[in-house]
Amino acid sequence: xxxxxxQFKDNAHHALNDATLQRAxxxxxxxxxxxxxxxxxxxxEFEALRDTGRDIKNHVLANLDFYLERFEENVTANxxxxxxxxxxxxxxxxxxEICKRREAKTVTKGKSMVAxxxxxxxxxxxxxxxxxxxxxxxxxxxxxxEPPSHIIAPAIHVTRxxxxxxxxxxxxxxxxxxxxxxxxxxxxxxxxKLRDRYFAADVGxxxxxxxxxxxxxxxxxxxxxxxxxTQLLGKAHVVIASLEKIVPTLEDASTILRLLARxxxxxxxxxxxxxxxxxxxxxxxxxxEEFHVVLLDNGRSAMLGTEFQDMLRCIRCAxxxxxxxxxxxxxxxxxxxxxPGPMGSVLTPSLIxxxxxxxxxxxxxxxxxxxxxxxxxxxxxxMMRHYRQREHEKGLNPQKARAGLALWSYFATRPGLYRLATxxxxxxxxxxxxxxxxxxxxxxxxxxxxxxxxxxxxxRTFHDLYRERQAKGGRA
Amino acid sequence: MSARDDILGSIRKSLxxxxxxxxxxxxxxxxxxxxxxxxxxxxxxxxxxxxxTAQFADKSREVACTVDEVDSLDAVPEAVRAYLxxxxxxxxxxxxxxxxxxxxxxxxxxxxxxxEVKTGTSDGSxxxxxxxxxxxxxxxxxxxxxxxxxxxxxLNFLPENHIAVVRRSQVVGPxxxxxxxxxxxxxxxxxxxPEDGFVMPRxxxxxxxxxxxxxxxxxxxxxxxxxxxxxxxxxxx
Numbered sequence: 001x002x003x004x005x006x007q008f009k010d011n012a013h014h015a016l017n018d019a020t021l022q023r024a025x026x027x028x029x030x031x032x033x034x035x036x037x038x039x040x041x042x043x044x045e046f047e048a049l050r051d052t053g054r055d056i057k058n059h060v061l062a063n064l065d066f067y068l069e070r071f072e073e074n075v076t077a078n079x080x081x082x083x084x085x086x087x088x089x090x091x092x093x094x095x096x097e098i099c100k101r102r103e104a105k106t107v108t109k110g111k112s113m114v115a116x117x118x119x120x121x122x123x124x125x126x127x128x129x130x131x132x133x134x135x136x137x138x139x140x141x142x143x144x145x146e147p148p149s150h151i152i153a154p155a156i157h158v159t160r161x162x163x164x165x166x167x168x169x170x171x172x173x174x175x176x177x178x179x180x181x182x183x184x185x186x187x188x189x190x191x192x193k194l195r196d197r198y199f200a201a202d203v204g205x206x207x208x209x210x211x212x213x214x215x216x217x218x219x220x221x222x223x224x225x226x227x228x229x230t231q232l233l234g235k236a237h238v239v240i241a242s243l244e245k246i247v248p249t250l251e252d253a254s255t256i257l258r259l260l261a262r263x264x265x266x267x268x269x270x271x272x273x274x275x276x277x278x279x280x281x282x283x284x285x286x287x288x289e290e291f292h293v294v295l296l297d298n299g300r301s302a303m304l305g306t307e308f309q310d311m312l313r314c315i316r317c318a319x320x321x322x323x324x325x326x327x328x329x330x331x332x333x334x335x336x337x338x339x340p341g342p343m344g345s346v347l348t349p350s351l352i353x354x355x356x357x358x359x360x361x362x363x364x365x366x367x368x369x370x371x372x373x374x375x376x377x378x379x380x381x382x383m384m385r386h387y388r389q390r391e392h393e394k395g396l397n398p399q400k401a402r403a404g405l406a407l408w409s410y411f412a413t414r415p416g417l418y419r420l421a422t423x424x425x426x427x428x429x430x431x432x433x434x435x436x437x438x439x440x441x442x443x444x445x446x447x448x449x450x451x452x453x454x455x456x457x458x459x460r461t462f463h464d465l466y467r468e469r470q471a472k473g474g475r476a
Numbered sequence: 477m478s479a480r481d482d483i484l485g486s487i488r489k490s491l492x493x494x495x496x497x498x499x500x501x502x503x504x505x506x507x508x509x510x511x512x513x514x515x516x517x518x519x520x521x522x523x524x525x526x527x528x529t530a531q532f533a534d535k536s537r538e539v540a541c542t543v544d545e546v547d548s549l550d551a552v553p554e555a556v557r558a559y560l561x562x563x564x565x566x567x568x569x570x571x572x573x574x575x576x577x578x579x580x581x582x583x584x585x586x587x588x589x590x591x592e593v594k595t596g597t598s599d600g601s602x603x604x605x606x607x608x609x610x611x612x613x614x615x616x617x618x619x620x621x622x623x624x625x626x627x628x629x630x631l632n633f634l635p636e637n638h639i640a641v642v643r644r645s646q647v648v649g650p651x652x653x654x655x656x657x658x659x660x661x662x663x664x665x666x667x668x669x670p671e672d673g674f675v676m677p678r679x680x681x682x683x684x685x686x687x688x689x690x691x692x693x694x695x696x697x698x699x700x701x702x703x704x705x706x707x708x709x710x711x712x713x
Contacts, residue, residue: 024693031694045517052515065487066496066504078676084480136700137691155691163692183692187700194701195600214508215676225687225702228633232679243483248504249511254651258517265690269616271539272702273682280678285573285597285628287678297483304490 001119001147004336005348005357011334012363024157025331031153032322035266036373043262053259054377056252057313060244061304067213067246068295074216078278080291088118091296095120095205095238098292099129102236104202108194110220110227111135112207113151113316114240114296116338117351120205131205132197134226136190143170149332151339152264152318157331160186194226204234204288208241209260209315211293214249217275218293221260223267228274236290237276243300244312250275256315259375263317299351307386311346313376318343320370320380326363335360342370342380349387358396361387422461430459513652520615520649528614528647529710535617536708539685540698545710552641553588555709556606560591563705565637568592571606574626575641597628598635605631605638605703610661611654612642612708616684619708620654623679632681638703640683643711651682 004011015021040046060067072082085091099107107124109115109131121131121142133142137155141148143166148154155163164180167189179185198204206227210219218239220227231237247253261267280287303309321327321341332340337357339347345360361384370380391397392405411418433439433456441449448454477485488494496504523531533543546555560567567590576582576595583606585593598605607627611620619640623629632638648654662674687702698704 027694031690043517043519045515048515049517056514062491063496063504064491065484066501068484068487070508084478084483086479086482090479134701135691136689140691153691153694156694160693183695183697186692187689187697191699191701199600214511217676217680223687224689224691224700225633226700228629228681229701232629232633243487248508250655251511251513251652254655255514257651267539267684268535269539269618269682269684271683271685271687273684275676275680275682277676277678277680283625284623284678285625286630287623295483297486301483301486301490304487305492306490 001116001338003348003352003356005352005360006336008334008336008359008363011336012330015330015334020159020162021157021331024159025328027156028322028328031156032264032266032318036263036319036322037266039262039266039268043258043268046259046262049255049258050375050377053256053315053375054313056247056255057244057376060246060248061309061312064243064246064301064304067248068243070213071211071216071246074214075278075291075293076216078216078291080216080278080293083292083294085294085296086298088296088298091118091240091294091298092120092123094294095240096124096127096129098236098238098290099124099203100127102202102290104129106130106132106197106201107203107205108132108134108198108201108230108234109138110204110206110222110230111138111154112205112240113148113338114207114242115205116147117242117298118240118296120240132194132201134194134198134230135222135224136187136226139190139194140166140186143167147333147338149340150318150321151316151341151343157333198229198233201230201234203236203238204230204232205238205240206231208239208245208293210253210256211241211246212248212250212253212275213246215275215277217277219253219273219275221257221270221273223265223271225272228272231274231276231288232286234288236292237279237288238292238294239276240294240296242296242298244314256375260315260317263315263319263373263375303350308346308350308383310378311343311350311383313378314343314347315376316343317375319373319375323369323373325365325367325369330363335363342384343378346378346380346383346387349390354387354390354394355396358387358391358394361385361391362397419461419463423464426457426461427459430457433457516650516652517615523614523649525644525647528649529644532612532614532617532642532647533708533710535614536685537617539617540688541617541685541706541708543708543710545712547712549641549643549711549713550584552583552709552711553585553591556639557588557591559639559707559709560604563637566603568594568602569604569606569639570594570596570598570602570631570635572608572627572631574608574624575606577626598630598633600630600634602635603637605635606641607631607638608641609646610680611657612647613649613651613654613682614647615650618651618682618684620658621681621683622658622677623681624677629679629681632683633702635703636699637705637707638686639707639709641709641711643713645713647710
């Protein structure tokens with residue numbers, strides 16, 4: 001996928017002025033935040049489980065090579081195949097090769113962000129294989145020729161009126177009198193439409209929430225059952241997963257499952273958690289004839305041992321974006337690549353480079369809500385700060401910002417001068433703003449005052465007030 | 477250099493070490509051979525079978541299942557018939573071969589002649605399936621189903637309605653207890669027990685309620701692709 005992360009600012013402006021998008025984004029708060037808060041309140045051990053989850057993943061990352069080799073051994077022992085791929089191109093080619101060998105015309109797909117990362121759908125189409133998204137949200141955005149805007153609710157930016165238009169345009173056999181208003185109407189229509197596609201598919205492609213080293217199993221977590229039908233009914237099952245999805249045992253996966261659905265959708269468990277191990281056994285009545293795991297690196301192995309290693313603990317629950325005020329304001333597409341929100345602001349520059357996506361870590365107020373809800377306790381603000389620093393060191397931020405920072409640091413590293421300057425400025429602004437208590441415009445601050453008023457300072461600096469309180473013996 | 481060697485090499489370079497050998501590798505092998513349980517929530521602790529069954533039933537209802545309790549396996553066919561009639565569903569079911577065989581000769585459908593019963597997997601045309609489960613997890617109202625000759629996976633997903641028959645003795649507290657039974661039941665032939673390894677079936681499905689989606693404006697809709705209804709019949713033996 002071609003990134004537009006560099007144009008984050010323009011993308012964001014566009015998003016803020018898109019009334020339909022703004023209406024759709026209202027659903028983030030009621031849909032996710034409240035449900036998560038409720039379900040977390042119902043599990044006293046939740047905070048302790050976050051520690052355990054973090055520790056499991058840290059253990060895995062420190063021994064990643066070992067666990068990947070065990071995983072491969074066990075997949076092979078169960079009759080499956082593991083394909084190691086360094087780059088998105090290698091992964092795409094491997095998947096196409098499997099499709100070609102099976103003379104596949106259509107492939108059904110369960111939802112996979114890694115498939116987005118490698119641009120799989122476009123590539124398959126270019127090569128004469130038709131990919132069919134089966135997750136309802138993914139199906140909708142495939143009809144709209146859009147990328148997902150959220151990692152677990154890909155069509156959260158779309159309203160039902162828009163979906164009705166898409167269905168009427170694309171489902172040409174649809175009775176014009178058929179009602180398409182309530183969510184139920186769309187769900188039924190998509191369910192009926194996709195049924196035959198599952199059975200006709202030559203290959204079913206899914207992602208994986210976990211890879212289990214102990215058993216060589218891949219695990220998908222869904223609510224719809226689409227991923228299960230994809231992997232059950234396709235004649236071959238291909239799993240595309242990135243390296244860091246590995247956990248040692250079924251018990252370790254169970255611990256992280258307690259965190260995943262609660263953090264994602266506010267459920268205690270998602271409806272379907274399915275463990276796939278190899279192709280159908282000779283005595284089985286159903287299941288795929290082949291089982292392939294395409295393991296993607298794409299820069300992750302190089303993140304180990306760096307200040308960004310913690311990002312590899314991410315389990316893609318989306319709690320960070322569900323609680324991010326910036327995401328809630330601009331939606332996922334503004335971030336310009338596959339992964340939006342706070343986790344995307346760290347992962348995107350890690351995977352496609354600071355030059356391409358170094359601006360994303362600026363899309364944060366550092367309010368810290370992302371870290372406070374992250375089930376894996378990933379220090380997202382800290383890592384965004386590291387990236388801001390890198391952006392600055394590489395000279396990628398705008399001249400104006402650099403000049404401003406240089407000026408600020410000149411004062412900030414000279415305390416006497418800083419105090420003097422702020423005292424003069426506060427005094428001056430305090431007097432000027434006394435009448436209204438705020439400014440509607442101010443030189444050099446138009447970026448702020450063009451959209452809201454700036455409260456006027458009361459005339460004295462923080463330092464002065466602090467010193468005065470200390471002198472009175474009050475608490476600081 | 478193969479992609480495999482490249483990736484493993486890159487991981488080791490980043491971690492600043494070579495392949496693990498000796499004691500560190502032995503410890504990791506041990507961690508896999510004898511999986512330890514991590515922190516387990518307290519909510520199922522100290523409950524006997526009756527308590528766990530009640531908790532399982534409550535949790536199942538919370539996730540939009542319907543629950544019936546019957547005294548014995550003999551009462552299951554009538555419970556199925558009554559459910560279908562109550563819900564205004566066609567009087568046709570497809571049952572898992574495991575229910576036709578069973579240790580006691582399988583379910584006896586002769587007393588419910590109005591029901592059309594077939595045995596096998598689903599081709600997507602059936603309205604309602606009836607399956608056994610491997611275990612039922614009280615912690616979250618989750619069913620554990622495993623694929624096998626007599627328990628094909630299609631029955632869990634393709635029909636519009638899924639009826640699961642849970643025996644009380646199959647109800648466990650936390651998910652880890654279900655894995656414990658799973659490992660023991662599937663220990664490799666000739667092995668001394670689960671620590672000698674176990675055989676994974678092609679699929680293990682953990683199912684918590686009927687299929688749903690929130691993809692349209694975050695409004696939950698049941699029956700996205702899998703069953704719209706999940707009915708649990710708990711058998712008291």
